[in-house]
Amino acid sequence: MMAALLTTELAGIGVPRKGKVREAYDLGDRILMVTTDRISAFDVIMANGIPDKGRILNQISAFWFDKFADVVPHHMISVDDKEVADIVGGFQSDLRGRCMISRKAKPLTIECVARGYIAGSLFKEYRTHGGKVHGLELPDGLHDGSSLPEPIFTPATKAEEGHDENISFDQAANLVGLEVATLAKEWTLKLFGLASEHAEKAGLILADTKFEFGMTDDGLIWIDEALSPDSSRYWEASLYKPGGAQPSFDKQYVRDYLETLDWNKQPPGPELPNDVVMNTRAKYVEAFERITGQKFTD
Numbered sequence: 001m002m003a004a005l006l007t008t009e010l011a012g013i014g015v016p017r018k019g020k021v022r023e024a025y026d027l028g029d030r031i032l033m034v035t036t037d038r039i040s041a042f043d044v045i046m047a048n049g050i051p052d053k054g055r056i057l058n059q060i061s062a063f064w065f066d067k068f069a070d071v072v073p074h075h076m077i078s079v080d081d082k083e084v085a086d087i088v089g090g091f092q093s094d095l096r097g098r099c100m101i102s103r104k105a106k107p108l109t110i111e112c113v114a115r116g117y118i119a120g121s122l123f124k125e126y127r128t129h130g131g132k133v134h135g136l137e138l139p140d141g142l143h144d145g146s147s148l149p150e151p152i153f154t155p156a157t158k159a160e161e162g163h164d165e166n167i168s169f170d171q172a173a174n175l176v177g178l179e180v181a182t183l184a185k186e187w188t189l190k191l192f193g194l195a196s197e198h199a200e201k202a203g204l205i206l207a208d209t210k211f212e213f214g215m216t217d218d219g220l221i222w223i224d225e226a227l228s229p230d231s232s233r234y235w236e237a238s239l240y241k242p243g244g245a246q247p248s249f250d251k252q253y254v255r256d257y258l259e260t261l262d263w264n265k266q267p268p269g270p271e272l273p274n275d276v277v278m279n280t281r282a283k284y285v286e287a288f289e290r291i292t293g294q295k296f297t298d
Contacts, residue, residue, distance in 0.1 A: 002298075004037035004049030004277075005098070010088050020045055021054070021230065030077065032087055033058075033100045035225075039272075039280070041254045046269035050277055055097040056284045056296065057228045062100065063292045064226035068194065072187050074222040075102040075214070105214025105223050110172045111156045111164060112184050114192035115208040117147050119233060119246075121166060122154060135168035145207075145235075145242040151192055153185045156210075183220055184213050195227050202290040204249070205240055207233035229287045249287040253279045 008016065008023050013032070016023035020040045025032040035058040037049035058079065065076040077100075078084075084099040085091040118126060122133065123144050131138045136152055155172035156164040173181040188211050199206040209232035212224035225231050235246040257276045258265075272280075285296050 002051035004051045005054060005094050006036055006038055006049050008034050008036065008095070010034075012089060013087065021057070022225075027087065027101075029104065031075075031102045031104055032084070033102055034095065035098045035100075039251065039254060040269070041251050041258055042265040044265060044267050044269040046254070047271040048277065050281050050284065052281060052296075052298065053284055056288045057225060057230055058098045058100055060228045060288055060291055061226040063294075064195065065222070067198075068191060068226075071194065072191060072222045073218075073220075074226070075105055075224075077101045077103060102223070103216060103221065105216045105221055107212060107214045107223060108176050108180065108184065109158060110167070110175055110181075110184070111158055112188040112211040112213060113154045113156055113166075113208060114151055114188045114211070115148065115154055116151045116192065116196060117145060117205070117207040117233075117235075118142050119145055119207055125166065134166050135170060143243045145240075145244065145246050147242070151189055151196075153188055155181070155184075180215075180220060184211075187211070187213065187220075187222065191222075191227075199234065199291070200237070202293075203237050204287075204290060205235040205237050205246075207235055207246070209233070227291075229284055234287055234291075249283050251280065252283070 010025060013025050013027065016025045021036055021038050023034045023036060035054035037051055037053045039046050039050050039053060062076060062079045065074045079100050081091065081096055083101060084095060088095065115122060125133050126138060126142060131140055134154065139149065153169065154166050155169065156166050158164060169181065169185065191211065192209060195209070196206045209227055211222065213220050214223040229250045234249040239247045253276050254272060257272065261270060263270055288296050
């Protein structure tokens with residue numbers, strides 16, 4: 001079985017700030033982001049990872065940042081392995097394809113979510129509260145997976161632990177300021193619309209996605225990851241049928257497996273069996289190839 005990279009230790013450039021998947025090394029005026037193969041579900045990191053997942057996510061993000069560079073300013077400087085080798089003191093094979101040299105920015109305290117379909121947490125809230133959710137007027141009679149009349153902006157808080165919470169635009173503006181919230185909403189919906197058109201050509205539905213933005217001395221920029229299967233719901237367009245869960249390109253196999261276990265969904269996460277790992281890896285690879293139009297090479 002292929003090995004997964006679960007953590008990094010780069011001598012001479014300090015201790016990284018660790019997220020669920022990414023590890024960020026402070027380079028002074030820049031950041032070196034390393035995307036590991038860790039995978040989480042129900043906000044818990046699993047004991048083992050998905051081989052090559054980090055490389056796939058990093059390269060999908062690089063594809064989108066590059067594609068929309070003239071639409072929204074972003075933090076990506078380079079994903080060139082040679083430039084990374086200069087920083088870490090030589091080529092390291094386990095870092096190949098999974099590093100991004102980025103501009104520094106102070107992340108906003110909100111996540112910016114665009115939705116063209118109703119699913120996940122918003123559908124649960126819609127089912128509970130009806131058509132008016134977080135200041136939005138949604139049509140009656142929507143089902144799980146129904147398309148919306150037009151894409152909507154649903155910001156969310158960033159939870160240190162547990163789940164993020166959906167909030168209204170007014171609440172978001174109170175957190176980050178009206179001007180910043182307005183620009184973040186504009187960029188979120190613009191990027192979502194353009195990415196949805198691209199996904200449609202690849203036979204995919206981009207149901208929703210999460211964006212992160214951050215402040216620099218030059219103003220707001222797009223940061224973190226870009227339209228990856230970890231931050232987005234991609235559905236198979238040919239199999240789309242509203243009224244329930246859709247065949248997707250993310251952690252479906254992992255979640256389905258975990259639901260069969262007698263596990264309380266609290267850390268530590270269990271070890272995933274080989275078939276779940278490899279089926280999940282295959283979905284990430286397929287997502288990469290269909291989104292980018294490139295062949296993924298091991």
